Amino acid sequence: MATSTVENYLKHILLLSEAGAAGALVPMGGLAAALAVVPGTATTMAKSLADAGLIEHRPRHGVRLTAEGRRVALNVLRKHRLVETFLVNVLKMDWSTVHPEAERLEHAISDEVLDRLDALLGHPATDPHGDPIPSAQGKLSTEVHATLATCATARPLRVVRVTEQSAEFLHFAEKNGLAPGATVRVTGRNLTAGLVTVKKNAGRPLALSLAAAGKILVTPVRG
Amino acid sequence: MATSTVENYLKHILLLSEAGAAGALVPMGGLAAALAVVPGTATTMAKSLADAGLIEHRPRHGVRLTAEGRRVALNVLRKHRLVETFLVNVLKMDWSTVHPEAERLEHAISDEVLDRLDALLGHPATDPHGDPIPSAQGKLSTEVHATLATCATARPLRVVRVTEQSAEFLHFAEKNGLAPGATVRVTGRNLTAGLVTVKKNAGRPLALSLAAAGKILVTPVRG
DNA sequence: AGATTCATTTTGACTAATCAAAATAACCGT
DNA sequence: ACGGTTATTTTGATTAGTCAAAATGAATCT
Structure with a gap:
């Protein structure tokens, strides 16, 4: 083991x-x-x-x-992301606090518990951060998304993933309506200043650094 | 830590x-x-x-x-027994397989998760084996029960606890209707032969060694 | 190509947890 | 009170994982 x-x-x-x-x-x-x-x-x-x-x-x-190493790694990652999903969806924990918790639990749960958790949660495809959950067969979706730093401007977008695990950043994202599922629009982007401005449907505009914007993955949505 | x-x-x-x-x-x-x-x-x-x-x-x-050591130990035991309860009640796992699982999880869950699990389960007083769950305040019920080896015979009894964690024994107990909650009656006891016979309401009698009978804790029931 | 820089590997040392086997202390019965 | 049995402690070694700092190789930049 x-x-x-x-x-x-x-x-x-x-x-x-x-x-x-x-x-x-x-x-x-x-x-x-x-x-x-x-x-x-x-x-x-x-x-x-x-x-x-x-x-x-x-x-x-x-x-x-190696193939074997990848198999083990995917299993651990699957445990990590399913545990996070469980903690948020079932135990109603805050998505910003759930990562360190899963960091320990991923090594403690058996494949049996993993499978039952998966069923209980309805075989989710992504965790609360939008990170893809490897399938039981070891497939990891690698869909590539635009970020707030690279996407088209003015168009309506849906946030699909936030690729950061620090509680600070996640907290910030949530406070500003940038959690997965949210709809936003990029209203301006200044590469020189390294600034991106986004606007929620009815909210006031919000300024983000390019680095921060690059961590918010989005997909276009029929507007 | x-x-x-x-x-x-x-x-x-x-x-x-x-x-x-x-x-x-x-x-x-x-x-x-x-x-x-x-x-x-x-x-x-x-x-x-x-x-x-x-x-x-x-x-x-x-x-x-010491007082401090006891505090830590009770917290771990609380985690162990609440995890077992979760695995059986929520994930529908078999009570006979749940012990080794909890043995690892008890060291991996935070107090935060512990509390939420406790609430989710409705603050249970005992785990699926009937073992008392220490309270959040560190109180451990020490109610003392008779066993099938020591109780009054002929009277109806309710199984309240099975003090064994081996899957073999638990499996055996379940198969023979001796899980916590079951109602039984001791029909005979032979100290010399080291044998106890019990009968479920409508079942055929079952013979147990004194050692095995001593692991089944019971309480009299109005009958 | 040569020198410098930077990443990587080596070496030696440390901690937590363990075992095997030898040494020692406590207990028990006459 | 003595001697033997049994439980406990000591001693010396081992394994996994780590760090600090010295040594080495690769890469880059004139």
Whole structure:
């Protein structure tokens, strides 16, 4: 059985490789940063994960999941996102507080509980942040969305995902009506100043940094 | 924050001390056995728990929880039993499979989740095995019940608790209508042979060893 | 191409938790 | 009170995971 440390390494390698180019190696530096360990620790761990056949380690270049490693990582990610969904939908917890909770629970629940949770929640496709939940068969939707930093302006949009897990940011997004499901419109964008202005249907305009806007994924909606 | 190993030691010390005489020391041997470690390991850990002020260690005699240790232990036990209740009542899992699951989850859920689970379940007083759930204020009901090995014969009884966590035994109990809530009657008891016979309302009699009968706690019912 | 910079790996050391086996203390019966 | 049995503690080692800091290799920039 994989320890929760191992599960965490695999999960973060998966997340980083989804973020990067397809088939690319995940560099050790990024991995170490994601796991909040010093680089040397990540290297040590990479060697043992490679010995266990869970990752491929190209020394001095980076790591990549094997098929088996990916299987384990997807299972952990599925647990994480279903647990988050459970905590918000059933226990009515705030979506901004749910991440650290799921971070621990994802290593504690069995596949049996996972399946029952999935059924209880009605086999949801995404978690409360809009992050896709890997299917039981290990399929992870990779639909690519525009962000408030890149989308067309003036058109009505629906927020589909918020790719940040810090409570601060999530709180901010909720307060300003930018949670998944919300409808907004980009009223202005100034690349030089690094500013995006958005407007909710009947609200006053709100200014966001490009960095923040880039974390809000949207899809056009028939207006 | 206490590690899950620490939480486990404290929980088992609590369970063993509840089982024994009030105020008695829990011997190291029993503790080591309960935790499935060699005695030397339990001694080492006892020293560090004592240093942390969680237990009192009387070398060569045994251990006892301090007020703080008891507080932590009760919190863990509360999590364990509420999780079991959740798994059975909400996720519809079998009561015989739920113990090992809760054994991991009890260390992974926060007090926040604990409280919400408690509310969701309607503040239950006992878990599916009939074991009392410590209150949020740290009160643990210590009601003392007769067992099928010690109760009056011929009278109608209600099963209130089954003090075993092995899936085999729980399965057996359920198959034979001896889960909490069931009504039974002791039709015979032979101390010499170590046998107890019980009968369900409309069922055929069932023979149990005294050891097994001692694990089924019952209360008289107006009949 | 050569030197500098930056990421990565190595090395040595540490903590938590464990075991095996030797040493020691407590208890119990005569 | 003595000797033997049994429980407990000590001692020495092991494993997983980590850090700090030195060593090394890759990449970049004139």
